[in-house]
Amino acid sequence: MNPCKNQQWFRTQQAQLLPRQLINGGLEKTGSDQKHSSTRLFSSLLALALLLLVLVAACGNTSNTNDEQSQQFPKITETERIFTVEDFLSVGFKQSKDYDVTELPAATSAIYGFWQPGGGESVDYEIRFYPSHDDAVTKGTFFADEVTGPDGAVSDKDVTWKEGTRDRRTSGFTIGGGGGSLAVKYADYIIHSNVIMLCQGRDKDQSLDHCQSITNAVIEGGDQ
Structure with missing residues (x-):
C-alpha cells in the first residue's frame, strides 16, 4: 500500500467517524454511559490522528529518498559525443601510462x-576508450566489474586483462590489524558515452563523486 495515496482515505474515515460515534454513542444518554461514549470517541480520534501522522512521515521519507536517487550521478550515460584522450589532457589530467589494449576487447586505448x-588532493583514474557507447557497454563492462568494488580482483592470476594490474591496487590492512594486504583502488566506475572510467575512492560514493568531477570538467571544457 502506498502511504501517500491513502492519506485521503484516512482523512475521510476520520471525518466520518465523528458523526457515527456521536450517533452510536448516544448523546442523549447521561451519566456513566455518556462518559464511556466520550472516552471511546476520544480514543478513536486519537488513534486515527496518530496513524495519519505516521503516514505523513512515511510519505516525506519516500519523497526524500526519491530526490536523493534522482540527484545521483548516473553510472551509465549515452551521449552523441565521442571522447578522446586529448579531452582529458585539456582539463589538466596527468597521464602516467599508456596501456597496451591488445588483449582488451574492442578498446582503442x-x-x-x-x-x-x-584543485585538491590527487586522485588516480584509469580511462578506457572505445569506438562507441555500445562497444563500451557490451565489450567493456565485464572487464571493469572484474577489478572494481569490494570484491574486485587485485592479483595477476585473478585478472582477465592483466595490463596495469599493479596500478589498480593499493596497500591495505587486514581486519584484525595483522599486517598489510592488497586492496582495490577503484571502488566503482562509470560508462560515459564511449569511455569507461575507473575512479579511485575508499567506497562507491567517493569513487562516483570523483568520476563525476572529471566528467563534468571535460564536458564543460568541450562546451567552451
Missing part, C-alpha cells in the same frame, strides 16, 4: 594517471 578534483 587506455590510459592511467591522476587529476585533482577542485
